[in-house]
Structures are given as structure tokens and as C-alpha cells.
Amino acid sequence: xxxxxxxxxxxxxxxxxxxxxxxxxxxxxxxxxxxxxxxxxxxxxxxxxxxxxxxxxxxxxxxxxxxxxxxxxxxxxxxxxxxxxxxxxxxxxxxxxxxxxxxxxxxxxxxxxxxxxxxxxxxxxxxxxxxxxxxxxxxxxxxxxxxxxxxxxxxxxxxxxxxxxxxxxxxxxxxxxxxxxxxxxxxxxxxxxxxxxxxxxxxxxxxxxxxxxxxxxxxxxxxxxxxxxxxxxxxxxxxxxxxxxxxxxxxxxxxxxxxxxxxxxxxxxxxxxxxxxxxxxxxxxxxxxxxxxxxxxxxxxxxxxxxxxxxxxxxxxxxxxxxxxxxxxxxxxxxxxxxxxxxxxxxxxxxxxxxxxxxxxxxxxxxxxxxxxxxxxxxxxxxxxxxxxxxxxxxxxxxxxxxxxxxxxxxxxxxxxxxxxxxxxxxxxxxxxxxxxxxxxxxxxxxxxxxxxxxxxxxxxxxxxxxxxxxxxxxxxxxxxxxxxxxxxxxxxxxxxxxxxxxxxxxxxxxxxxxxxxxxxxxxxxxxxxxxxxxxxxxxxxxxxxxxxxxxxxxxxxxxxxxxxxxxxxxxxxxxxxxxxxxxxxxxxxxxxxxxxxxxxxxxxxxxxxxxxxxxxxxxxxxxxxxxxxxxxxxxxxxxxxxxxxxxxxxxxxxxxxxxxxxxxxxxxxxxxxxxxxxxxxxxxxxxxxxxxxxxxxxxxxxxxxxxxxxxxxxxxxxxxxxxxxxxxxxxxxxxxxxxxxxxxxxxxxxxxxxxxxxxxxxxxxxxxxxxxxxxxx
Numbered sequence: 114x115x116x117x118x119x120x121x122x123x124x125x126x127x128x129x130x131x132x133x134x135x136x137x138x139x140x141x142x143x144x145x146x147x148x149x150x151x152x153x154x155x156x157x158x159x160x161x162x163x164x165x166x167x168x169x170x171x172x173x174x175x176x177x178x179x180x181x182x183x184x185x186x187x188x189x190x191x192x193x194x195x196x197x198x199x200x201x202x203x204x205x206x207x208x209x210x211x212x213x214x215x216x217x218x219x220x221x222x223x224x225x226x227x228x229x230x231x232x233x234x235x236x237x238x239x240x241x242x243x244x245x246x247x248x249x250x251x252x253x254x255x256x257x258x259x260x261x262x263x264x265x266x267x268x269x270x271x272x273x274x275x276x277x278x279x280x281x282x283x284x285x286x287x288x289x290x291x292x293x294x295x296x297x298x299x300x301x302x303x304x305x306x307x308x309x310x311x312x313x314x315x316x317x318x319x320x321x322x323x324x325x326x327x328x329x330x331x332x333x334x335x336x337x338x339x340x341x342x343x344x345x346x347x348x349x350x351x352x353x354x355x356x357x358x359x360x361x362x363x364x365x366x367x368x369x370x371x372x373x374x375x376x377x378x379x380x381x382x383x384x385x386x387x388x389x390x391x392x393x394x395x396x397x398x399x400x401x402x403x404x405x406x407x408x409x410x411x412x413x414x415x416x417x418x419x420x421x422x423x424x425x426x427x428x429x430x431x432x433x434x435x436x437x438x439x440x441x442x443x444x445x446x447x448x449x450x451x452x453x454x455x456x457x458x459x460x461x462x463x464x465x466x467x468x469x470x471x472x473x474x475x476x477x478x479x480x481x482x483x484x485x486x487x488x489x490x491x492x493x494x495x496x497x498x499x500x501x502x503x504x505x506x507x508x509x510x511x512x513x514x515x516x517x518x519x520x521x522x523x524x525x526x527x528x529x530x531x532x533x534x535x536x537x538x539x540x541x542x543x544x545x546x547x548x549x550x551x552x553x554x555x556x557x558x559x560x561x562x563x564x565x566x567x568x569x570x571x572x573x574x575x576x577x578x579x580x581x582x583x584x585x586x587x588x589x590x591x592x593x594x595x596x597x598x599x600x601x602x603x604x605x606x607x608x609x610x611x612x613x614x615x616x617x618x619x620x621x622x623x624x625x626x627x628x629x630x631x632x633x634x635x636x637x638x639x640x641x642x643x644x645x646x647x648x649x650x651x652x653x654x655x656x657x658x659x660x661x662x663x664x665x666x667x668x669x670x671x672x673x674x675x676x677x678x679x680x681x682x683x684x685x686x687x688x689x690x691x692x693x694x695x696x697x698x699x700x701x702x703x704x705x706x707x708x709x710x711x712x713x714x715x716x717x718x719x720x721x722x723x724x725x726x727x728x729x730x731x732x733x734x735x736x737x738x739x740x741x742x743x744x745x746x747x748x749x750x751x752x753x754x755x756x757x758x759x760x761x762x763x764x765x766x767x768x769x770x771x772x773x774x775x776x777x778x779x780x781x782x783x784x785x786x787x788x789x790x791x792x793x794x795x796x797x798x799x800x801x802x803x804x805x806x807x808x809x810x811x812x813x814x815x816x817x818x819x820x821x822x823x824x825x826x827x828x829x830x831x832x833x834x835x836x837x838x839x840x841x842x843x844x845x846x847x848x849x850x851x852x853x854x855x856x857x858x859x860x861x862x863x864x865x866x867x868x869x870x871x872x873x874x875x876x877x878x879x880x881x882x883x884x885x886x887x888x889x890x891x
Contacts, residue, residue, distance in 0.1 A: 128140070130165075176207060183214055192219045212249070284301050354367055410443060413447055494520060502538060510540055537563055538574060579640065611672065638675075650688075661686070717869065743761045798817065799815075799865050816839070
């Protein structure tokens with residue numbers, strides 16, 4: 114019989130302690146395929162081998178194992194073992210070729226890998242200048258600057274590396290507001306913070322769509338991903354909201370999502386969470402879970418535990434492996450609590466009693482020998498009779514589905530008609546079950562009637578309405594396309610959105626309907642914008658020219674749509690229906706008049722004109738050129754296999770986002786001139802000369818805005834941590850400054866000058882066209 118790996122690891126350790134080196138070598142060669150690959154084992158075992166006087170032979174055995182792993186393309190475990198080994202052999206020329214081979218296998222996707230290995234002094238003529246440990250550390254510092262890695266700036270946010278130019282020693286990043294930010298290697302390392310690929314912020318920068326899907330399918334999994342990146346594995350509810358509503362989900366969807374996620378958090382044994390503390394509630398990831406029985410007892414008997422919580426706990430108990438012990442006393446107490454609730458419900462509440470009967474039935478199945486349920490659900494279903502609307506009163510939707518299946522089985526074809534009548538009133542999961550039970554051909558008329566009722570009054574059932582509209586627009590219900598074409602549905606949705614917009618802001622409106630209106634506004638904006646405004650594209654593609662033009666005008670004038678939405682939707686409409694070009698509307702313009710103004714952005718005339726020129730170039734040159742490329746690519750046929758079309762569409766998205774961002778920022782810009790600068794204290798437009806008291810050297814910094822900032826030239830944004838610590842200070846003052854990378858430095862302010870007085874920053878750029886107007890500072 115073959116030894117398990119853990120037994121083999123223990124045997125190798127025992128033999129090393131006994132100095133039975135010949136037996137170790139024999140076992141090593143016999144069991145090469147089964148040797149451990151955990152780094153912790155090798156850190157311990159190598160120490161024992163060194164005590165046994167087998168330092169050199171250990172080195173050879175490690176090399177033999179690594180070669181074996183690499184021959185079967187297992188570079189990851191090979192590298193892991195070598196990284197545990199090289200601290201014991203930092204200058205080993207025996208291990209160097211093994212390390213290089215493992216790194217070439219593991220990092221093979223890096224384009225300039227060989228150059229990086231030489232820069233790190235792991236390979237090439239200077240390879241022996243550094244130890245293997247130092248060399249690997251240097252390599253990792255370079256590898257972090259390769260395309261796809263993510264870094265963070267205090268003001269710019271997260272940026273993804275796009276290009277590493279080793280000859281020029283420069284790195285190009287894509288930040289949210291600057292897709293082509295270039296920095297020197299030294300500047301990036303000094304002013305940015307590296308984020309590991311598993312860090313939540315790195316994942317948000319690279320794969321927001323994946324996180325958005327995770328938010329829908331596994332809310333607790335998403336929250337755990339956030340917690341794993343937080344100091345102390347904890348976060349406040351308000352901080353979680355900020356993280357997720359910037360890139361993962363729209364802010365208007367937060368309340369609905371959080372109400373579901375918080376219930377799931379209560380049930381997770383790895384999460385500690387005080388649900389009653391509001392936005393300040395701390396969510397913490399536990400190292401060890403509570404036992405399942407403890408979790409069930411705590412949740413089931415909580416004062417606020419409703420049917421949904423209790424039913425879900427029973428379902429989780431049923432899914433546990435048979436070997437999971439569930440104390441019989443606990444099951445008995447749960448049944449007693451449900452019996453008490455049965456008595457309190459009384460005969461006048463059959464829906465409530467039906468849920469309790471189902472819970473007791475499921476609980477009985479968990480008892481040893483499968484005890485008989487104490488109450489039969491059959492008579493309760495008979496009480497429901499022909500009116501299926503009683504099912505919407507059930508708190509737990511799965512019990513509603515269970516009852517629905519039993520009723521439809523009992524009632525046959527009449528049950529299908531009654532279920533269809535229930536559809537407009539059912540919550541999403543129950544509605545999905547009804548839809549699945551209806552035959553596409555045989556019950557088409559029933560389905561159409563039910564959907565039309567739902568579409569006429571969305572606020573009656575907002576969530577199910579949103580589900581139905583999504584299914585219609587994404588083509589899931591292709592058999593109903595003749596009844597509900599996208600052109601009609603989008604027009605109808607936009608009409609409803611105007612009504613909801615008025616209702617959401619109306620004084621004295623019914624709170625429940627106003628909340629439903631706000632919820633649907635957010636859902637429909639997201640739905641219409643999904644897939645690069647695919648629903649709008651589909652609608653205008655189906656519509657005749659006049660209807661398409663009216664649809665475009667409606668979006669342009671819509672009070673519930675943002676300026677960015679209107680701009681991007683209009684681009685899509687004009688790409689889909691090029692003949693509408695030139696029939697546009699002022700509401701689609703790129704000017705700042707349609708962008709809400711808030712939070713002034715101080716800048717110089719030079720920076721303002723530079724950004725205005727960028728906006729003009731995007732609007733007048735790049736976007737039209739991109740639209741032409743897209744149209745030419747569309748003429749080539751099958752768009753699914755058309756790489757040129759896909760690339761152009763991605764470029765279009767980036768251009769439109771950049772255009773909207775620049776338009777917004779220019780609308781908030783306030784230009785400062787030399788006459789506006791107060792040189793008696795540190796602030797915008799000043800240049801300061803300071804004495805570094807720790808190193809006895811003079812340094813100088815110019816304090817301007819985010820557009821002018823260039824840290825490598827000592828031009829700082831006034832929001833930079835260093836600039837903020839000097840802000841408001843006067844000549845002669847001394848202060849201790851905290852550095853972004855850690856540590857402190859003592860400074861004395863020697864001089865404060867007007868940086869704009871030289872004219873370098875306070876001059877307008879050469880006029881190319883009429884600049885967009887901005888506020889002037891007085």
C-alpha cells in the first residue's frame with residue numbers, strides 16, 4: 114500500500130533526524146511522484162538535513178525533484194519549493210539554473226521575461242552579483258510593472274499597467290480619468306502603491322463584470338473578497354457601500370442588494386455582523402467558523418427570526434452531509450417552537466399554517482428514522498381552492514413554488530390558467546416557476562395576457578416587472594417577439610420612467626409607490642445601458658426611420674436620464690442608424706450645460722486650455738473617425754468573428770467615457786491667475802522652498818491642481834498628502850510631515866513664492882477654437 118503524502122513527509126523528517134541519509138535517498142528516488150510540494154515542509158526538512166550534515170546532498174535532491182516537476186509542466190510547485198530552499202543556499206550555482214527554468218515556466222506569459230531576468234541579476238554576465246533571494250526579489254519588483262498589474266494612486270485611484278518600456282524606463286498606466294498616464298519606473302515605485310492581483314481593488318479595476326456577476330450570484334462571496342483585502346479582515350457597512358457602488362453596482366441598486374445580502378450574512382458561520390447597527394455596523398471575517406449546530410440555534414431562536422430565516426436554516430440542515438451531527442434535542446426544540454407558531458396562526462391564516470406545515474414536514478425528515486410530520490399540507494391546499502393568489506402571501510418563495518406545483522398537478526389545465534393569472538402578482542422566483550410550467554405554444558395567449566397586465570402597471574410588482582422586461586429585451590422569450598417588439602417595449606419603458614421620475618420627487622406621494630418608482634428608475638437605466646446600450650440599439654434597429662428619430666429625441670429630452678447616458682446612447686443610435694446623423698438635438702451635445710456642476714476644480718489657464726483641446730480633439734476628430742471605422746467593419750459581415758469591429762467598439766466605449774469625464778471636469782473648472790494667489794501662506798499657485806531638517810538639504814515644491822501635477826518634477830496636486838500637510842502654513846513654520854510610503858520628515862518653510870507670476874502656468878494656450886467656458890476665480 115502506498116503511503117499518504119502526509120505520512121511520507123513525516124517519514125522523511127524522522128529519517129533526517131535519525132541521520133539515515135541512504136534511506137532518504139532511496140525513498141526520494143522511489144517516491145518522486147509523491148513527494149510533498151508544500152513550502153512549509155521544505156523549510157523544516159532542510160534544517161534537519163543540515164543538522165545531519167547533508168547540506169550538499171540536500172541541494173542535489175531538491176534539484177532532482179524540481180527537474181522532475183518541470184518535466185511534467187508543473188512550474189508552480191517547482192517554483193514554490195525553490196523559493197523555500199534558496200534562503201538556505203542564497204549563492205548556489207547548482208540551484209540557479211533550476212530557479213531560472215522554473216521562472217521561465219511560471220512567468221512564460223511575460224513578453225520581455227529574459228530582459229527582466231537579466232535586470233534582476235538572475236541571468237546574464239552579471240548574474241553572480243546578487244544572491245538568488247535578492248535576485249528574485251528584484252525580479253518581482255520588475256514583474257509588478259508588467260502589463261496587467263494594478264497600482265494605486267491616492268488621487269487617481271487604481272491604474273492598470275498597459276506597457277513597460279524598459280529602454281526608456283517608463284510605464285504607461287490606464288487610470289479611470291487618464292487612460293494613458295506615463296510615469297518613470299522610479300516615479301511609479303515612489304508615488305504608487307502596488308496591489309496584489311487578489312486584492313479587491315485590483316480585481317475591481319480589471320474585472321468589474323466578474324464582481325458584478327458575483328454580487329448577483331453570491332453576495333456573501335463578494336463581501337468575503339472585500340474583507341480579505343481589508344486590514345483586520347473587517348469593514349463598516351458604509352465603507353462597503355462606497356467600495357461596491359464605485360464600479361461593481363449602481364448606487365441606486367445598493368438598498369435592494371444589501372437587504373438580501375445582510376440576511377445571507379447572518380447565516381454565514383464565517384461572518385460576524387451586528388445587523389442592527391446600521392451604516393456603522395462592522396462586518397468581520399472569522400478565522401474559524403461557528404459550529405453549524407450553534408449557528409442554527411442562534412439564528413432559529415432569534416427574536417426577529419421570520420419564516421424566511423427559519424425555512425432557510427432547515428433547508429441548509431437538509432443539505433448537510435449525513436455525518437454532520439444535528440443534536441436530537443435541537444430538532445425537538447425547533448419543532449416545539451413551530452408547533453407554538455401553528456397554534457398562534459389559527460384557522461383564519463391558512464397560508465401561514467401551510468408554511469409551518471412544510472417546515473415541520475422538512476424537519477421531520479431530518480429526525481432519525483424520518484418521523485411522520487405532525488401536520489398535513491393537503492387539507493390546507495384544499496382550503497386555497499381555485500384562488501392561487503393566496504400563494505403570494507407565503508413569506509418563503511420556495512414554499513410558494515412547492516404549493517404551486519401541488520395545485521397545478523391537482524387542477525390540470527385549469528391550474529395553468531390560474532397560475533398565469535397569478536403571474537403579474539408573484540415575486541420573481543415564483544414567476545419564473547410559473548413561466549417554466551407554461552408551454553410556449555399551448556399557453557402563449559395566457560402568457561401574453563399576464564405580461565400585458567404586468568407591463569401596464571409596473572409599480573404593482575416592480576421586481577417581477579424588471580425581470581420580465583429584461584427577458585423580453587435580451588431575447589430570452591423569442592416566441593413572444595411579435596407581441597412585444599423591442600421598439601415598443603423601450604418606448605413604453607421610457608414613458609414609464611418619466612412618470613416614475615415625477616412620482617419619486619413628488620411631495621405627498623405614497624411612500625411605497627415612490628420607493629418602487631426609485632427602484633425601477635435605477636433598474637431600467639441599468640437595463641437600457643447594459644451590453645453597450647444593446648436594448649436601445651435593438652429598438653432603433655427594428656423601428657422605422659420616423660419612430661427611431663422620435664425615440665432618439667425622447668432619450669435626448671428625458672428628465673430621468675443623465676447627461677452621460679444620453680451622450681452614450683446617442684452614439685449607439687447613430688452607429689446603428691447612420692441615416693439619423695445630422696437630425697440630432699441640442700440635448701445630445703457634449704457641452705457642459707447638460708452636466709450637473711459640483712465641487713469646483715481649481716486649475717491654471719494653461720491646464721484648462723490643454724484639457725479643452727483634448728475634449729475638442731475627441732469630439733471633432735477621434736469619435737467621428739471611430740464611428741467611420743465601426744461602420745466600415747459592420748459592412749464586412751458577421752460581427753461575432755470581426756476582431757476589427759470588436760476593437761473599434763471597445764475604443765468607442767473608452768472615447769465616450771473620456772469625453773463625458775472631460776466635459777464634467779471642464780464644467781467644474783475654476784481658472785486661477787497670478788493675481789488670485791495669496792503668497793503669504795501655502796496654497797494653490799504657490800511655490801515653496803523648504804529645508805529638510807533631517808537631511809539638511811533644501812527642497813522645492815509647486816502646489817497646483819490635479820491636471821498640472823507631476824510629482825517627478827516636484828509639482829504637486831493640492832490634494833496630494835504632502836501638499837495638504839503644508840497647506841495654510843507660513844514662512845518660518847516648522848512641521849513634521851508623514852510620507853506616503855511610511856516614516857516622517859521634519860521641515861522648515863524658508864520661502865513662499867507666487868508660482869504663477871512667472872507666466873509659465875498663467876498663460877493661455879495658443880487658440881485653436883472657441884474654448885469651453887469655465888468659471889473664473891476672483
